[in-house]
Amino acid sequence: MLLKYGKGSLCLNMEELVQANIITANERPGVKSPTQLVRERLKAPLGTLPLSHIVRNKKPEKVVIVVNDLTRPTPNDILLPPILETLHREGVKEDQVTFLVATGIHEPHTVEQNKQIFGENLVERYRFISHDCDSENVKNLGATSYGTPIFINSEVFEADLLISVGVILPHYFAGFSGGRKSILPGVASRETIELNHSRMVELLDSMPPLETNPLSIEMVEGARLAGLDFIVNVVPNSQKEIVEVVAGDFEKAWLEGVKISAEMYEIPLPEEVDVTFVSCGGFPRDINMYQAQKALDHADRITKKGGTIVLLAECPMGFGEETFENFLRMSRTPMEVIEKIRQKFVLGGHKAFGIARVALNKEILLISNFDQQQTAMLFAQKVNDLDEALSFVKNKHGFSFSSVVMPVGSLTVPMIGVL
DSSP: OOEEEEEEEEEEEGGOOOOOOOOOOOOOOOSSSSSHHHHHHHHSOOOSOHHHHHHHHHHHHEEEEEEOOTOOOOOOOHHHHEEEEHHHHOOOGGGGEEEEEEEEOOOOOOHHHHHHHHOOHHHHEEEEEEOOOSSSSSSEEEEEOOOOOEEEEEEHHOEEEEEEEEEEOOETTTTSSSGGGGGTTTTOOOHHHHHHTTTTTHTTTTTOOOOHHHHHHHHHHHHHHTTTOEEEEEOOOOTOOEEEEEESSSSSSHHHHHHHHHHHEEEEEEEOOEEEEEOOSTTTTTTHHHHHHHHHHHTTTTEEEEEEEEEEEOOTTTOHHHHHHHHHHHHHHHHHHHHHHHHHTTTTHHHHHHHHHHHHSSSSEESSSOOOHHHTTTTHHHHHHHHHHHHHHHHHOOOSOOOEEEEETOOOOEETOOO
């Protein structure tokens, strides 16, 4: 069986697995005319007037469209043209539109990266800026019911019409991406993101349902304070084809998309297993360890205490975030990471915490570009290929170990006992 690894794949010999269960999404086929579906959703959105009517009523001088950064595989070529067509048809000029890249705490885009992601034509015609969470160019929009001050990029504050574009997929502590996440953490200050994300430390061992998840609730409140007028989000299948487009009110439309995403990616299973073989799903989901950690978290849900997780994550861009890397470099054991983050929550450190809590109870075998020393920093053991991993697993667990294979581990979420 071929498992994606970066832009290529590695072969897992399924004949070596006695009791293997392959966890795949409950796939829905991609729609035949996704661009046409976007146009239809803009005309008949959920919970709001059609986008054209909103533009007509607001007569905006400045339109800000919040878009994903390079770590999120977003079909911008399908989503953005119909939105821009609608804006321009209602009299909005090109110089009145700003694209704000929702980098969260990630690195800002270069001009070349913007051209690769959004197309040279759009980058040359419109203003593109990347959010900088450490910039002073933020506005305090108030506080959430949890007391977190909402500092948001000033471009959002200055917008007469605020639109966001996103993808709705499972997320290891926010429940699902998309919708409100374009604002918080997408274009929020480091302080705001840090206070919001700090709650994950108490939640990861027992993730609450979306409707009672305090991180997600606060993200919704942040988007509301920011005045998010309209969203256009897609639900993709594992082949990155669009199976549904939702548009309109950022809560109602997003929740409709969440239902579809959950039906596809939350996979009920009867019990945990000895060994999990998990691929992130290839590039860009394994572009760095900061992103690949999501697949490790999903694999953790199905693996027994004392079991083994074999993670395929090429990570051509290394760790992916400086604080995350430094946190690992300065910690000798998983428990040291856990104690540090519980004493003082630091963004970037939360990813180290996510890895450490898995490594505390399970063995991680990592196939990646990392060398032995870097792999050890991740509390993992480096293996060069799946044959070497299989040999290790058989020596540890015997020849009749139970196992699952997760070809797209960043997306599929095992739900134990939910049958």
